[in-house]
Each structure stands twice: as structure tokens, then as C-alpha cells.
Amino acid sequence: MNTKYILLCKAVYFSFFPQSSYSDKTHLFSHAIFIIFAAKFTYMSVTQELAVNFNDTKLAYRYKTTSELKQAEWMFRFLNTPVIGALGKSGLKLAIQLGLPVKAAIKATLYKQFVGGETLEGCLPIAEKLAKFNVMSILDYSEEGKHSEADFEHAFNELYSNVKFSATHDTTIFAVFKPTAFISSAIMEKISEGKALNSSEEASWEKAKTRFDLLCKTAFEHNYRIMIDAEEYYTQEAIDELTYSMMAKYNKEDIHVINTYQMYRHDRLDALKKAFDRAKSNGYKLGAKLVRGAYMEKERARAIAMNYPDPINATKEQTDNNYDDAVRFCMENLDNLMVFIGTHNEKSSRLGAEYLVQQGLPRNHRNVWFSQLYGMSDNISFNLAAAGFNVVKYVPYGPVRSVTPYLIRRADENSSVAGQAIREIKMLKEEIIRRNKEA
Numbered sequence: 001m002n003t004k005y006i007l008l009c010k011a012v013y014f015s016f017f018p019q020s021s022y023s024d025k026t027h028l029f030s031h032a033i034f035i036i037f038a039a040k041f042t043y044m045s046v047t048q049e050l051a052v053n054f055n056d057t058k059l060a061y062r063y064k065t066t067s068e069l070k071q072a073e074w075m076f077r078f079l080n081t082p083v084i085g086a087l088g089k090s091g092l093k094l095a096i097q098l099g100l101p102v103k104a105a106i107k108a109t110l111y112k113q114f115v116g117g118e119t120l121e122g123c124l125p126i127a128e129k130l131a132k133f134n135v136m137s138i139l140d141y142s143e144e145g146k147h148s149e150a151d152f153e154h155a156f157n158e159l160y161s162n163v164k165f166s167a168t169h170d171t172t173i174f175a176v177f178k179p180t181a182f183i184s185s186a187i188m189e190k191i192s193e194g195k196a197l198n199s200s201e202e203a204s205w206e207k208a209k210t211r212f213d214l215l216c217k218t219a220f221e222h223n224y225r226i227m228i229d230a231e232e233y234y235t236q237e238a239i240d241e242l243t244y245s246m247m248a249k250y251n252k253e254d255i256h257v258i259n260t261y262q263m264y265r266h267d268r269l270d271a272l273k274k275a276f277d278r279a280k281s282n283g284y285k286l287g288a289k290l291v292r293g294a295y296m297e298k299e300r301a302r303a304i305a306m307n308y309p310d311p312i313n314a315t316k317e318q319t320d321n322n323y324d325d326a327v328r329f330c331m332e333n334l335d336n337l338m339v340f341i342g343t344h345n346e347k348s349s350r351l352g353a354e355y356l357v358q359q360g361l362p363r364n365h366r367n368v369w370f371s372q373l374y375g376m377s378d379n380i381s382f383n384l385a386a387a388g389f390n391v392v393k394y395v396p397y398g399p400v401r402s403v404t405p406y407l408i409r410r411a412d413e414n415s416s417v418a419g420q421a422i423r424e425i426k427m428l429k430e431e432i433i434r435r436n437k438e439a
């Protein structure tokens with residue numbers, strides 16, 4: 001509870017009822033009543049002071065024209081129609097596989113909604129537009145599904161340019177990468193399972209480690225911060241170990257390297273706590289990005305197919321509880337930890353914001369960031385930013401063909417995550433109606 005209100009109430013009380021009159025039972029009773037009112041007043045003041053209203057559509061969509069809102073509403077309606085959405089997605093996969101000329105259609109619809117541009121430079125107009133409303137950007141290189149050494153080399157070069165580019169622009173606050181962009185999943189799987197590598201795998205792994213280090217070192221040298229995304233369960237152990245070794249090198253004074261914890265895994269809350277203890281005992285700080293996790297169906301199917309225990313929580317409620325416990329754990333340890341709350345969940349976002357206010361900490365605490373994906377949950381991002389909290393959007397970029405797997409994931413999420421598309425449609429509709437009335 002915010003102590004400044006309690007002190008204020010006490011001061012008012014003692015000016016009316018000095019301690020000398022405590023023997024009087026009437027005054028003791030009035031003291032009790034006063035304390036109850038003080039507590040209520042304190043609670044109301046804190047809630048009022050927080051002033052984050054995720055339903056304020058005017059603030060949420062300030063950066064979009066009405067015609068952009070209508071297009072977005074159409075897009076979410078399309079994704080939310082089960083038959084059309086499923087047909088659209090499978091049609092899209094097939095069209096890409098067959099090399100059909102669907103680029104223009106994708107670019108005008110899904111791509112426009114969820115992607116910032118084809119190149120780093122191409123994303124700057126969007127990053128600048130968001131920054132006008134204190135929403136910063138992370139330019140997320142989103143080419144996926146490449147496996148050859150030439151692809152890895154190409155991806156690494158792009159990521160290296162990305163770190164340098166992002167670190168030297170005011171609107172971009174963190175860099176990020178997916179390890180599988182330049183490291184073979186098969187090698188990470190072997191390492192995660194403790195299996196020996198053959199000599200050519202060993203050589204690839206050494207090269208990957210050098211590249212991983214170079215990205216983190218570049219961020220460190222620019223006094224910048226870099227996040228490592230989490231992917232499939234079977235690669236994570238290798239990524240974790242590599243990331244902790246980077247933290248030991250670059251997070252001694254400040255936090256430059258940030259790992260990701262997927263709270264849909266039932267072992268991750270424990271992993272987060274252990275990572276924190278390990279950091280503390282080895283004299284470095286922990287960077288923790290918290291997400292729920294994006295590969296649930298795939299993970300469950302793999303566990304069944306390969307006959308090992310499902311790594312994912314049995315229920316959504318367990319995932320939610322783990323996520324919120326992780327937020328609380330991080331918020332209680334901000335002296336030695338940076339938390340990045342990556343979610344479209346209003347309750348979890350509010351939990352982090354309320355903690356800051358209730359503890360009397362600055363809303364823009366340098367170790368607390370809230371984040372959503374570009375094109376989704378603007379009501380959370382823009383309202384948090386307007387209320388003074390640190391907010392950053394993941395802005396994916398890449399050529400249309402290469403970001404299609406990312407777009408299909410967004411399409412899946414918006415048709416399968418209960419209520420996500422419905423929430424988006426409702427907010428967009430409300431704002432369109434509000435603007436029509438205002439006009």
C-alpha cells in the first residue's frame with residue numbers, strides 16, 4: 001500500500017484527536033472508523049492514481065486513421081470467421097508453396113496489419129509514428145524456416161546490422177534475435193539432450209557461439225540491450241546456457257543481455273528463480289523477458305509423438321498463475337533484474353503496472369518494460385504509455401515471402417487464442433463509432 005496516503009490520514013487524525021484522549025472509548029471507536037476510511041481512501045487513491053484504462057480507445061488508436069481502423073477491423077473479422085480464416089490460412093500456405101503471385105494480396109492485408117516493412121530503414125516511419133506517443137520499437141527480423149549455412153550467414157549479417165542500426169536510433173530501444181535464425185535446431189537439440197556432436201557439428205556450433213557472442217558484444221559496446229527469443233522446448237537448454245554465459249560476460253554492471261522464459265512450461269518459474277540465484281552468486285544481473293509461449297500445439301503433439309512428458313501446463317489457468325507469479329517475483333527483485341512483460345493479457349499487464357504504483361516506484365522504472373506485438377493490443381500499449389509506463393512494440397520486418405510463417409502464426413493466434421480477435425474487433429468498432437459521432 002502507498003505509505004504516503006497512510007501518513008497523510010494519520011496526520012489528519014492526530015490533529016483532530018490527540019493521543020492524550022485515547023482513554024476515552026468513544027475516541028478509540030472513532031479512531032477505528034477513521035482507520036477504515038483511511039484504508040479505503042488509500043485504496044481508492046492508489047487505483048485512481050494508477051489511471052490505466054485499457055478501454056480508452058481514443059488513446060489506443062491515436063496513431064491510426066479511420067480508414068486504417070476499418071481495414072484492421074475487417075482483417076480481424078476475417079481471421080475470426082472459422083471457415084474463412086482456416087481456408088484463408090491453408091490457401092496462403094499452398095499459394096506460397098506453389099509460388100503463386102499472392103504477394104500483393106498479402107501485403108495489403110496481413111502484412112500491413114502485423115509487419116513494419118521489408119527492411120530496417122523501411123520500418124523507421126512506423127517506429128517514428130509510434131514514438132510520438134511514447135511507444136518505442138524493437139525491429140524484429142522475422143525470416144523463418146531457413147536451414148543452409150548460406151541462409152545462416154545471411155541471417156547473421158542482417159542481425160548484426162540490426163543491432164548496430166537499432167542501437168543508433170532513438171526510437172528503437174532493444175535488439176532481438178531468434179537463435180534458430182543462424183544456429184541449426186538439430187545441433188541445439190543434441191546439446192540440450194546432452195548428446196555428443198560429430199566434428200562437423202562441433203565446427204558449426206563453435207561458429208554459432210562466436211556469432212551469438214558478437215551480437216551480444218555489439219549490444220554491450222553500444223551500451224544497448226539485446227533479447228534472445230525462446231523457441232521450441234527441445235532447443236532451449238542450449239540457448240539458456242549460451243545466454244547465461246553472455247550475461248556473465250556483459251551483465252556485470254548493467255543489463256545488456258536478456259533471456260526469455262515461456263511460462264506455459266511447468267518448469268520455467270523454477271528456472272527463472274534458479275537463473276536469478278545463479279546470476280547473484282556469480283556477480284551479474286539477470287534480464288528476463290516473460291512470455292506465455294507460442295508453440296503449445298506443436299509442443300504437445302511432439303511430446304505425444306515422441307513419448308515424453310508434455311512440457312506444457314495442463315491448463316491455461318496454470319499458465320496464467322505461473323506468468324503472474326513470475327511477474328511478482330521479478331518486480332520484487334528489480335535491484336538485480338530487468339523484467340520485460342511481453343503479453344497481450346490485460347490482467348498480467350495491469351499486475352506489473354500496479355506493482356510499480358503501489359510500491360511508490362517510478363512508472364518508467366528503467367528495469368520494467370511492457371511489450372506487445374505490432375498490430376495487436378494497441379489498447380494495452382498506448383494506454384500504458386499514456387499513463388507514463390515504459391512500452392515497446394515488437395515490429396517484425398522482412399520480405400513478404402520470408403515473413404509468411406510469422407504471419408500464419410499471428411493468423412493462428414488470432415483465430416485460436418480465446419477472445420483475442422473478438423477483443424480487437426470490439427475495440428476497433430467502438431473507436432470507429434466514437435469517431436463517427438465526433439465528426
Ligand SMILES: Cc1cc2nc3c(=O)[nH]c(=O)nc-3n(C[C@H](O)[C@H](O)[C@H](O)COP(=O)(O)OP(=O)(O)OC[C@H]3O[C@@H](n4cnc5c(N)ncnc54)[C@H](O)[C@@H]3O)c2cc1C
Pocket residue numbers: 228229230231260262264291292293294295296312313314315316317319342343344345371372373394417418420
Ligand atoms: C512482445 C512479445 C514477445 C514475444 N516473444 C516470444 C518468444 O520469444 N517466444 C515465444 O514462444 N512466444 C513469444 N511471444 C508470444 C507469446 O508467447 C504468446 O504466444 C502470446 O503473446 C499470447 O499470450 P498472451 O500472454 O499474450 O495472452 P493470453 O491470451 O492470456 O494467453 C494465451 C497463451 O496462453 C497459453 N495457453 C493457452 N491455452 C492454454 C492451455 N490450455 N494450457 C496451457 N497454456 C495455455 C499459450 O501460451 C497461449 O499462447 C511474444 C509475445 C509478445 C507480446
